[in-house]
Amino acid sequence: MSNKELQALKERYVAAGVASPNEQFADYAKNAEVWDADGKRMIDFAGGIGVLNLGHRHPKVVEAVKAQLDKLMHTCQTVMPYEGYVKVAEKLSQIAPVRGHGKVMLANSGAEALENALKIARAATGKTNVICFDGGYHGRTFMTMAMNGKVNPYQTDFGPMPGTVFRAPYPIPYHGVSEDEALRGLKMVLKTDANPKDTAAVVIEPVLGEGGFYAASHSFLRAIRDICDEHGMLMIVDEVQSGFGRTGKMFAIEHSGVEPDMLTCAKSMADGMPISAIVGTDKHMDASGPNSLGGTYTGSPVSCAAALAAMQAFEDEDILGRAVRLGDKLAERFAQWQEQFPHVDNVRNVGPMAAFELVDSKSSREPRGDLAAAVVKKCKEKGLILLSCGMYGNSIRFLMPITIEDEILEEGLKMVEEALGEVS
Missing domain, CATH: 3.90.1150.10 (Aspartate Aminotransferase, domain 1)
Known part of the structure; x- marks a missing residue:
């Protein structure tokens, strides 16, 4: 047509x-x-x-998808697991720069990854609040819409957003927000709106995606790491757009040397096939009970095959x-x-x-x-x-x-x- x-x-x-x-x-x-x-x-x-x-x-990804289609398309990994899911989890735990030993949950989209990261953070800390940043973008589900640092067009027509989401300034000196001012704003949020004893996590994109491709300085990211440690909050980095080579490192957070508690990724993880992941420190990832996480299509065999081929291409090429x-x-x-x-x-x-x-x-x-x-x-x-x-x-x-x-x-x-x- x-x-x-x-x-x-x-x-x-x-x-x-x-x-x-x-x-x-x-x-x-x-x-x-x-x-x-x-x-x-x-x-x-x-x-x-x-x-x-x-x-x-990409030829390697296409070949892997075709081969997987000849073997297995779906079982739902919570009903009957399969090798691809486990191998993707193993590989991500090896390459993602999270603190300690990493464990992995696979999902379908970036928004699902952020939703589940917050669920896991709440289970791990027993707290509910989340702090995000102006200009951030995390998805189009209700919780991630609330986390987004921009109203139009993501929230405009959809009524009240979920509560317990608070926002701090993102450092963009060109637009008048210095690193010191951004840190002052974050500390003020913790004093005036999001009590640290009730705050599970701080979620940040090391480089804003939809928000304009502004990079947080390494010192700002280190300061967030320190603030999270001081108050028993988890540091979650959203690498959905900045991950998988987009910044010259596999993950953008690697430029700073900071190790987050959790990292979310999607987009180029499988070079076109729908898959996402939450990689986090094992004690946090294991915090919620049996069958508390998952989904019918999460980590499908075909997408897992594509992801493994994509990660191999990074090494080979x-x-x-x-x-x-x-x-x-x-x-x-x-x-x-x-x-x-x-x-x-x-x-x-x-x-x-x-x-x-x-x-x-x-x-x-x-x-x-x-x-x-x-x-x-x-x-x-x-x-x-x-x-x-x-x-x-x-x-x-x-x-x-x-x-x-x-x-x-x-x-x-x-x-x-x-x-x-x-x-x-």
Whole structure:
């Protein structure tokens, strides 16, 4: 079917709240390229919102999925477990930098991982409150909506959110929130709203995802670790978007040397297959009773096979080294754009988790979400999939596959450069 025919069906049958504004429909993809239903080629700088760090249809992942389909698709691991679940848990416990010996629960999505991390934290501490941060994004279930540090569009139409969720400032010096001010804000929350004796956990993204690709400093993350230790709260890091090589390390928290009590991951964990995980210190992960955790599809055999193949590809293909080199290329190009274009400012990256802002001027720093939207639109017209993000919608983020070919990377960057020139 054509894009036009599919769009007509979408408008008739797909709920407006979930429907994409994009009128192109993906038909075929390979690494960093996608072809739509009309045969138009697009370069992919979005990666399914950080899901495709190894690119579309990585050969090892495709092969593993096909092989698993010939053996077993589903039993529900709580009814009859299988090797893949156990092997994924073993591998994650070995590579995730949590305190002590790690144990693992598998789920289906990032939101499920965060929901279960909080359930486990409550069971482990006997407390209920959770502290999150401005600009954070943790999912679309009710508890994770409440945890999000942005109202629109995630909470707007859905009534009261669950209680016992409190929020502290995230340090973004460019927007006037210094590290000292953020720490002061966190300590004030503990004094005025979330009594430490009732607070189970502090949840933080080491690098904000939807919130704008701002990285917390290493000293800020260490300070959170110390505050959690002081008050008997668990430190949970949300690595759903920043994990699996996106920052040049397997997990972004590794840059700081801080060991959290729990870590959540999803997205590029299986390079396109739905799976997520909570990895935590064994005594915390074992805190809740029998059959208190789980789900019908959690850790499906097919997704486990994909995850194991993806993690093997990281080892075999120097993916982390490639991520560092990609990040260096982006940083160099962004610096040129900041000099070249009057509206481009605050270029930043942790490895290839890279972004810049569009502002009214470098002196005012006034966010220009309209310019970001215009750049995204112009890039789409040129044949590039690109995403904006941030509290003000004025940041352009880059989530191309780490495996992107050099010539396709350059082709896509030239499209961005042209678009910036056209809106400046």
